[in-house]
Amino acid sequence: MKTTTIKASIISLFISTALVGFTSCENKTETHAEEKHSESKTEEVAKDQNDAKFNDNDDEKNAKFLVKAAEINLEEIALGKLAQEKSTNADVKELGKMMEKAHTKAFEDLKGLASKKGISIPTENTEDIKNAWTKLNDKTDQKDFNKAYTDKMVSGHKDAVDLFEKQSTESSDADIRAWATSMLPELRTHLDHAVTVQNKVDKK
Secondary structure (H helix, E strand, C coil), X not given: CHHXXXXXXXXXXXXXXXXXXXXXXXXXXXXXXXXXXXXXCHHHHHHXXXXXHCCCHHHHHHXXXXXXXXXXXXXXXXXXXXHHHHCCCHHHHHHHHHXXXXXXXXXXXXXXXXXXXXXXXXXXXXXXXXXXXXXHHCCCCHHHHHHHHHHHHHHXXXXXXXXXXXXXXXXXXXXXXXXXXXXXXXXXXXXXXXXXXXXXXXXX
């Protein structure tokens, strides 16, 4: 009888422990999901905050530009780090280092400008950036990786130059026009360097 009682107690204890463990895992999973969801909302939160603050069409355009500029800088930083870690090509690694350093500084300058104008910008990688990083990271062959990275740098900087050229003349805000204008020489340099490395990679 005592043996049966002891067995029953052990079984009961085992079930209770298992349930506690399951609940703990479930809570951790929910917390992780919430954190991930919160991170993915960073850009959306910035846009929602700007929509709530700005009713004027020009102000909205300025806010959209700074949000886009933030995304450009964050992507260059993330992919630049990946290129340094993953590529064995010295030119590609150096290009990645250049992009990370320059766009980190540009992003810091952008944060100051956005704060001055009361504009919210994303400060963490957006879903588009995460997808671009994953797509590039999935390239296991060095040749494929180097080509994909340099192609991305060339196309991305062409788009960035076009965007900043437009804002340098069309933005309704003098400070934003001045910042966009000041960024153009470096963006053009980045584009030229990316094209040079792209050509080297294509020849190999």
